[in-house]
Amino acid sequence: MLGKIDPVISELIKGETRREKETVNLIASENYVSRAVLDAVGSLLTNKYAEGYPGKRYYDGCNIIDRIELIARQRLIKLFNADHANVQPHAGSQANMAVYLSVLKPQDTILGMDLAAGGHLTHGAKINFSGMVFNSVYYGVNRETEQLDYDEILRIAEETKPRMIVCGASSYPRIIDFKKFSEIAKKVGAYLCADIAHIAGLIAAGLHPSPVEHAEFVTGTTHKTLRGPRGGFILCQSRFASQVDRAIFPGIQGGPLVHVIAGKAVAFKEAMTRSFVSYQKKIISNSRYMACELAKRNYRIVTGGTDNHLILIDLRNKKITGIAAQQILGEAGITVNRNAIPFDPLPPNIASGIRVGTAAITTRGMGKKEIDRIINFIDEALSYQNNPSQLRLLRKRIKAFASQFPIHAR
Ligand SMILES: *Cc1c(COP(=O)(O)O)cnc(C)c1O
Numbered sequence: 001m002l003g004k005i006d007p008v009i010s011e012l013i014k015g016e017t018r019r020e021k022e023t024v025n026l027i028a029s030e031n032y033v034s035r036a037v038l039d040a041v042g043s044l045l046t047n048k049y050a051e052g053y054p055g056k057r058y059y060d061g062c063n064i065i066d067r068i069e070l071i072a073r074q075r076l077i078k079l080f081n082a083d084h085a086n087v088q089p090h091a092g093s094q095a096n097m098a099v100y101l102s103v104l105k106p107q108d109t110i111l112g113m114d115l116a117a118g119g120h121l122t123h124g125a126k127i128n129f130s131g132m133v134f135n136s137v138y139y140g141v142n143r144e145t146e147q148l149d150y151d152e153i154l155r156i157a158e159e160t161k162p163r164m165i166v167c168g169a170s171s172y173p174r175i176i177d178f179k180k181f182s183e184i185a186k187k188v189g190a191y192l193c194a195d196i197a198h199i200a201g202l203i204a205a206g207l208h209p210s211p212v213e214h215a216e217f218v219t220g221t222t223h224k225t226l227r228g229p230r231g232g233f234i235l236c237q238s239r240f241a242s243q244v245d246r247a248i249f250p251g252i253q254g255g256p257l258v259h260v261i262a263g264k265a266v267a268f269k270e271a272m273t274r275s276f277v278s279y280q281k282k283i284i285s286n287s288r289y290m291a292c293e294l295a296k297r298n299y300r301i302v303t304g305g306t307d308n309h310l311i312l313i314d315l316r317n318k319k320i321t322g323i324a325a326q327q328i329l330g331e332a333g334i335t336v337n338r339n340a341i342p343f344d345p346l347p348p349n350i351a352s353g354i355r356v357g358t359a360a361i362t363t364r365g366m367g368k369k370e371i372d373r374i375i376n377f378i379d380e381a382l383s384y385q386n387n388p389s390q391l392r393l394l395r396k397r398i399k400a401f402a403s404q405f406p407i408h409a410r
Helices: 007-022 035-041 063-080 092-103 129-133 150-160 178-188 200-204 238-252 258-271 274-296 322-332 359-363 368-383 388-402
Strands: 084-086 109-113 135-139 164-167 191-195 217-221 232-236 310-314 337-339 353-357
Touching: 007 388, 035 258, 063 084, 063 200, 063 232, 063 258, 084 238, 092 129, 092 164, 092 191, 092 217, 092 232, 092 238, 109 150, 135 150, 150 178, 164 178, 178 191, 200 274, 232 238, 274 310, 274 359, 274 368, 322 337, 322 353, 322 368, 322 388, 359 368, 368 388
Parallel strands: 109 135, 109 164, 164 191, 191 217
Antiparallel strands: 084 232, 217 232, 310 353, 337 353
């Protein structure tokens, strides 16, 4: 049908399907959803307006939508053992925005992880609402260990007296000690918001300590390691439930994306299975193996390793910038993103490193053997900077390799 009505968009979707099938995806924030999730998100639920919450809608005809949203909420609460859940945030950014607006006033101080050190835009970056509306101050990582330094974070918190501390990151390869963060927050009288966007799947599977008992607010995305549709969620303690719900609607959003909420419900169900736990274990074992093997080939791994699904590679000794590596690997059929390394001497749009993750390739069933091949491909691609004909041949080999590992399409 789509092909008839709109052949241009139809062909572009086919093109993207081919691209996803024929490339190796090492983008740490991406994944491939199940056919069941695709079915839910591609359903006619997109037709329905459902402003409000179950039992308190502004439109009629929401009784089935109510059941879907309640199921999604209940599953999420069970998955993370939380008091209250909101499954309406359109994305992780909206989840963070709603949490801030639920208990803060404009100009209040928020202390978050510096974007340059691995934090997210919404943790107080000046170009983001979080840095425009609030007085944002930052912590980074220790220069020696390249890891969070909790004594230093406490010192900054005591000095800046934030109303809210935000922990969690977009490119931090190590365990985050949520308990220590909560001790710091208590000491300075701040709320704690733990943003688990990247590691939600690992936490749901019990492979990374959970912040739920330590933080008043937990925010996250459903589309990264959690392997659901593109979207966000909020967990909070009961006493903040109505404030958080009001901050999402009517605070910053109108009607929720109910087709996406149905997709989230499906993903939460999948995340409660034993096979999801073994998937998450495999993400970590793949990531550790990859970091080790890369190090053997003289790639400098930031912090010396990884505890989660991602690896940050400092490319300075390889005499190539992050942007150049991203581009040449992309041409070869391996997608990664350039990433600043701690204390990066280069500007972030060039960057000295790349970030790679194993969530997506693990979904495709890849293991050690395939990672060995991928590292060979990376080595080769980076050596073909001035050799377009070799690069084209490599692209063909990578396409043949990736095509052996199917993904769900619709
Ligand atoms: C990905 C991410 C988000 C949310 O991103 P959206 O693109 O808005 O869904 C929020 N926080 C962190 C730490 C992230 O990595």
